[in-house]
Amino acid sequence: MRLLTHNMLSSNIKGVTNGFPLLIEVEKVVEKQVDFNEDFLRNMFAKIEWKALVEASRTMGYTELPENSESSMLNSDEFLRKFHHALLELHLEEGALVCPETGRKFPVNKGIPNMLLHEDEV
Amino acid sequence: MWYLCVFYHRLLEYRKPEFESLAGLFGAFAGTTTGSLEWRLPEDQHPDSPFHFVNIPSEEIARNIASRSILVKGIYELWGEGQTFEELEEAIKSYPDERKLPYLTPDTTFKITVESFGKVISFHEQNNRLQKLAFIPFKGRVNLKNPDHKFFLMDNDDYGSENGLPPIVQRRIFFGREIGAADRKILQTYQLKSRKYLGPTAMDAEMAFLMANQAQVRTGKLVYDPFVGTGSILIAAAHFGAMTMGADIDIRVVRDGRGPDCNVWSNFKQYGLPMPLSLLRADNNLPPWRSGLKEVFDAIICDPPYGVRAGGRKSGGRKLLKGVVAPYTVPDDKRTGHIPSTAPYSLVECVHDLLELAARMLVPGGRLVYFYPVLRDNESVDPNFPEHPCFELIASCEQILSYRYSRVLLTMIKIAPYTEDIAEAARIRHSEFKENHLKWLEDGNLHSAVFEPAEIQINGSGDAKFGTKPKYRGKYV
Numbered sequence: 386m387r388l389l390t391h392n393m394l395s396s397n398i399k400g401v402t403n404g405f406p407l408l409i410e411v412e413k414v415v416e417k418q419v420d421f422n423e424d425f426l427r428n429m430f431a432k433i434e435w436k437a438l439v440e441a442s443r444t445m446g447y448t449e450l451p452e453n454s455e456s457s458m459l460n461s462d463e464f465l466r467k468f469h470h471a472l473l474e475l476h477l478e479e480g481a482l483v484c485p486e487t488g489r490k491f492p493v494n495k496g497i498p499n500m501l502l503h504e505d506e507v
Numbered sequence: 508m509w510y511l512c513v514f515y516h517r518l519l520e521y522r523k524p525e526f527e528s529l530a531g532l533f534g535a536f537a538g539t540t541t542g543s544l545e546w547r548l549p550e551d552q553h554p555d556s557p558f559h560f561v562n563i564p565s566e567e568i569a570r571n572i573a574s575r576s577i578l579v580k581g582i583y584e585l586w587g588e589g590q591t592f593e594e595l596e597e598a599i600k601s602y603p604d605e606r607k608l609p610y611l612t613p614d615t616t617f618k619i620t621v622e623s624f625g626k627v628i629s630f631h632e633q634n635n636r637l638q639k640l641a642f643i644p645f646k647g648r649v650n651l652k653n654p655d656h657k658f659f660l661m662d663n664d665d666y667g668s669e670n671g672l673p674p675i676v677q678r679r680i681f682f683g684r685e686i687g688a689a690d691r692k693i694l695q696t697y698q699l700k701s702r703k704y705l706g707p708t709a710m711d712a713e714m715a716f717l718m719a720n721q722a723q724v725r726t727g728k729l730v731y732d733p734f735v736g737t738g739s740i741l742i743a744a745a746h747f748g749a750m751t752m753g754a755d756i757d758i759r760v761v762r763d764g765r766g767p768d769c770n771v772w773s774n775f776k777q778y779g780l781p782m783p784l785s786l787l788r789a790d791n792n793l794p795p796w797r798s799g800l801k802e803v804f805d806a807i808i809c810d811p812p813y814g815v816r817a818g819g820r821k822s823g824g825r826k827l828l829k830g831v832v833a834p835y836t837v838p839d840d841k842r843t844g845h846i847p848s849t850a851p852y853s854l855v856e857c858v859h860d861l862l863e864l865a866a867r868m869l870v871p872g873g874r875l876v877y878f879y880p881v882l883r884d885n886e887s888v889d890p891n892f893p894e895h896p897c898f899e900l901i902a903s904c905e906q907i908l909s910y911r912y913s914r915v916l917l918t919m920i921k922i923a924p925y926t927e928d929i930a931e932a933a934r935i936r937h938s939e940f941k942e943n944h945l946k947w948l949e950d951g952n953l954h955s956a957v958f959e960p961a962e963i964q965i966n967g968s969g970d971a972k973f974g975t976k977p978k979y980r981g982k983y984v
Contacts (some may be wrong), residue, residue, distance in 0.1 A: 386787070387784055388784055389785065389787065390752075390784070390785035390787065390947070393796055393800055393803065394795045394796065395795060395796065396795075397637055397793060397795055403704045403798075404797070405799075406797075407799070412960075417782070422726065422750075423725045424726075425728075425750060428729075430730075432802070434797075434799070495762050497758070497761055497762040497786050497787060498787050498788070499758060499762075500789045500790075501756070501790055501822065501847050502822055503845060504847055504848065507823065
């Protein structure tokens, strides 16, 4: 599961007011190379919740992302590379995503998060 | 400029929409990606005929459309046409020299292909026809393998009515210079026969590419399939350079596949395509997106379960939704491995959820391309396709699957933003579906309509209802 995906997911359990961002419990992180595409990164930048991305990347062991960001930073190739790496190349292979309010764990196995809600959470 | 477009004679309703989608992709409609082209039918031709004239702004756009398409056999600059070879010769002779001479020069190589639509002509006959072009001053050398310029001499003859080809009034002969042609070799590369991981409803390669073309997929775009299954649709999108994402409610299909070397990832690896950015297990009925998220995907391409060959599922449990049991709490020690029960998902609700997902998550101008099943019992009545205030339907292409039903590929484009009002209306509908769960399952149940035993009617001459094959196959191709 990449951080791009993590940035889109939230815990939608019944009764939870704000299930985003999910906390990450790391068991196994893998780095996978992805082709660099500047247009794609620019498009995604506008939709990403930056704070959540920085937090998540730190949990995964990557500390290079700046605390805050603004669109002018997209002109720097160095920033784009770091953004690319954090967003697309860090991969949570095994672990869990934890609901910030209820503590309920959504398991991540073989890189695939299981976001299905149980019968009483619907 | 007007060009002659010759289509492959299959999936007839898909031909022009694919062409126009690709035209939009390659800039034929200044400033926008959607539009329609001017088409003209050659004399004495039926609309189902493979020969059509089309007006395209430039030769470069024409070439791009042809090479990316699946159904365009070729786009040609027409040098002449006629009912007879004499008429053809006259037409070619009066075609301006400045358009012809650059391609006939001594330092070029060329090849002329002689074909006849709907039949195979012998080598002898091909040569005869070639001789009729002897008046054209070809100065270059012939190169059959890799010529600089390719020419086509094609005709469309009247073969009578029993052959399953579109009826025409008179013969027509065309001669032109090829601008571009489809590369159908990719169909063989990606054919399902040799795919590592297949599922019962995996989309065949040709159709997957057509869907990707309808969605104007290209590099740098993000494509989502909410019913990803084995990833057959995403493969086509990845081939055209897009980043892909998929979700499915069945975790076994998405995460496990049939083993470590036989799963969605191995499909992408098989073709050397970039892996999907993410695959997740999610219920389209109760999606896991954070509340501020919207306008993320450039295209959503999918084949929703219509309940005929594969039934859809959503969260809930059958008994839960019937109100027989109260929602139960899973004991803590069993929570981690718990697989939540799912309930049948009616087509109506499934499509409603898909449209809501697309309305919210597509960028403005983004395309939703999906299949919708239609019963064929009243052929003359126009089916009511799903509608949504955020979308405009720009293409519907029918593919007949059986005597009973067909599927229609719908292409919708997002024309209005997803407002709070629309979201509210959706929430109300969602609760209504939940309340009337049983009603939606029984109404319009496609599965029973398709698999109901037929009543065989015997008519006067003793032939069974299914005895006579239609003479002209039309949309059956």
